[in-house]
Amino acid sequence: MKGFYISILLFFFISNGLIAQEIDTIPINTKDLQIKLKHSPLPSRMGSLIFTPLTLPPKVVSAKINYWNTKTSIGINLNQAAFSNNWSGGGVNSMAIAGIINYKTEYRKEDFSYAQEVILNYGKVKNRDQLEKKTVDRIYWDHKVAVQLSKNWYLFGSVNFESQFDKGFSYSRPNNGNEVAALLSRFMSPGYLTESFGFEYKPNKFFSTRIGTGTARQTFVLDTAIHNDKNKNFGVPIGSQIRNELAFQVVTNYDKDIFKNINLKMKYMMFVPYDDIGFTNHRLDVALTAKVNRFMNTSITGVGLYDKNTSSQIQGSQTLSLGLVFIFPR
Template identity: 60%
Template structure:
């Protein structure tokens, strides 16, 4: 049996910025994550490996040793166009546009209580949460995104009220090895429980030296407005890291 490899070229980048201000019982945290990557396999079209804009802002008031009252605003979208790929009758790879910047885009406002027993773990319980879903380009192909991202067809905006839980874990678990995870559950008040959204982001990072690191990342997503099935992706990367002074 003859086995042949496929030549490929991949490039990607990640920007992670976090600012925190705390004075007495008040605090404010702003975190930005920008991700983008592409891969080109021989005889195939270019494909995105990662594409995300994430900006989370949270203000809190300390109530006790481990409990806070918080308010947050979170924005999520993507930089580039996204495609669904298929083979035509001549076995040629074709692409159909299914997403782009702000199609979809998400803006989430939440108030509630946060439990933070230790510095590396916290859980937000957003009893009052509103999420706006944007699909500004109504011409984007609707065949591949299930429920049109939850937006009514022909429209470009949807508002939902929900109960939300967001848990964060960020700790150095071994020497030069850091584990970072974020789990988010979104429960709409006006729809059956089958429409509960889940997202899990996990990153395992090992620092080789001052400039180089190895990262293993994984994403699990279940959102019936985007796809009836569980979506998952993983990536292993060797990269150059730059840390800027605060």
């Protein structure tokens, strides 16, 4: 009987514990109830913060501003053709080689700028049973200083020199005999030195126009023995070696990538002598260059020239080439 009462008591305590656990887990809505949290009765301590200033030594940066922009390109073109003696299609064994160096540098600081351009171009061709002949031959050296007047206008002064490396000949076969060469030109015969000042219009990087209101040009023919009817002594009086002219000059440059890897470069020059406007000279140089890969390109160039001092008709030349080109810096 005593064990029975003990069992009832254990059942009573266990039942109350389960009921209490179920009541404690019932969620209570605390909305609109003001519940205030009491501070923890446990003691808390905060230490004092000590800030120590840190001294950083100044660092001196050694940096220089480079106001120069330089570009050099070197091109080599080689053409060769060979035929066997029994080649039924006909042809002449030939070898042609040409090279060009184009150097540009520009200094620009605030409103002042200086630019220099050098073009050295020379090429020869040799056909079987014929004399060697030049294909291209040019020396061009230009200097220009400018001071900016407004956003697109500059006051400039320039000096440029132009001539050729090698002798130039005309060729003929009198009485269908051997080929004969007659001397037409050579270095400094002719040679041109041009000084100019005026205004330059440059709205962007790829286009510019110089308007030389005050231009002087000296034409040199140092070898007086080359005079003949074909070159008219390049406008220099017979027996003289130099001719001075004052003129109005316009020089327009265009240099832009018109498509991906395709560049169009043009230069137009007009020279109007003040003492004889009828002998106005015009020259147009055009070069279209397509980049094949990093070291190879193909180009077509043309020159149109109208100069009454050398010919009464328009003169022209054209070349098509595929070759190697190296550009520095890359």
